[in-house]
Amino acid sequence: MDCKGDIMREDIYVYEHAGKLYINLTNQCTNACTFCLRNHTDGIDGQPLWLQKEPSAKEVIEKLTGLNRYEEVVFCGFGEPIIKLDEIKEVAAYVKEKGKKTRINTNGHGNAYHGRNIAPELKGLIDTVSVSLNASSAEHYDALCQSVYGKDAYAHLLDFAKSCVEAGIHTVLSVVDVVDEEEIEASRKIAESVGATLRVRHHY
Numbered sequence: 001m002d003c004k005g006d007i008m009r010e011d012i013y014v015y016e017h018a019g020k021l022y023i024n025l026t027n028q029c030t031n032a033c034t035f036c037l038r039n040h041t042d043g044i045d046g047q048p049l050w051l052q053k054e055p056s057a058k059e060v061i062e063k064l065t066g067l068n069r070y071e072e073v074v075f076c077g078f079g080e081p082i083i084k085l086d087e088i089k090e091v092a093a094y095v096k097e098k099g100k101k102t103r104i105n106t107n108g109h110g111n112a113y114h115g116r117n118i119a120p121e122l123k124g125l126i127d128t129v130s131v132s133l134n135a136s137s138a139e140h141y142d143a144l145c146q147s148v149y150g151k152d153a154y155a156h157l158l159d160f161a162k163s164c165v166e167a168g169i170h171t172v173l174s175v176v177d178v179v180d181e182e183e184i185e186a187s188r189k190i191a192e193s194v195g196a197t198l199r200v201r202h203h204y
Contacts, residue, residue, distance in 0.1 A: 013055040014063040015047045021070040023060055023091060024077025025084040027051050030109045031153070032146040033134070035176060038078050049078040057090035064091075067098050072127075076105035085114060085121070092125040103128040108157025112149060119160070119167040129164045130199070131157055133173040136186035158194055165195035174199045 015022050027050055043049040067073070073095045075081040075088055081104055082088065092102045108131040110118050122129065135141035138154035147153035164171040173191040175184055177200050184200055191198040 009048060009052075011051050011053060011055070012043075012047050012049055013051075013060050015044070015049070017044055017047075019070075020072050020074055021064075021067070022074045022076050023081070024049050024051065024079075025060070025075065025081050025087055026054050026077065026079040028083050029080040029107070030083075030113060030148045031080070031107050034144055034146065043078070051078070054084065055087070057087040057094075060087065060091050061094050064094070067095070067100060070100065072101040072103060074103045074105060076103075080107055080109065080113075082106045082110040082118070083113060085110070085118060089121060089125055092122075096125060101127045103130060105130045105132070106160075107132050107145070107147075108160040109147070109149065109153065111160045111163060112152075112156040117163050119163040119169065122164070123167045123169055126169060128170045128172060129161070130172045130174055131161045131164075131196070133157065133175055133187050133191065133198070135175070136183055136190055140183075158190070161191075161196050162194040171196040172199050173197070174201045176200075177202055 013024055015024060037044070088104065095102050102125065104126055106129065135144055135154070138151045141154040142151045145153065149156055161171050161173060173187065173196045175187045175198065188198040
């Protein structure tokens with residue numbers, strides 16, 4: 001049965017992948033990326049990640065059993081996590097109290113979505129912000145990511161990345177390894193221009 005319609009299934013708010021603990025807060029997203037994992041699967045490692053109900057911070061924290069086994073907790077699920085900013089802040093505070101590192105994997109539209117610079121609110125709660133750059137130009141990004149912000153989306157993500165750097169948060173821009181070497185090098189220069197580093201990540 002398609003798990004998006006399976007009302008008997010319990011939602012997965014916390015899941016393990018590649019030795020790290022991940023938090024799945026929402027299926028909402030400001031992008032409709034052509035290469036997105038959820039275009040052709042319902043989850044990761046056999047774990048269905050489509051949500052029937054978005055969790056509260058309390059519901060996520062209740063699932064964080066065995067936290068001592070992990071060095072890092074990552075906010076990354078089947079949607080754009082930073083849409084759920086209040087839940088991120090509350091859960092991240094709990095995780096930091098337990099002495100664990102935190103990371104957000106994001107498309108970088110947090111400032112645009114919330115209508116303010118949210119980077120200062122993440123400082124001290126989030127150790128690393130990983131922003132999906134995915135392209136070296138606004139036009140290429142628009143074609144790949146099909147954002148609700150159109151061609152402004154690229155400027156929004158660079159603005160967010162720069163604001164995180166300025167807030168003193170370790171900031172990484174990433175591209176998927178489906179692009180060619182020329183695009184990767186152009187993306188590296190863009191990352192460096194905002195004070196971030198570039199990571200080339202594997203496409204599932």
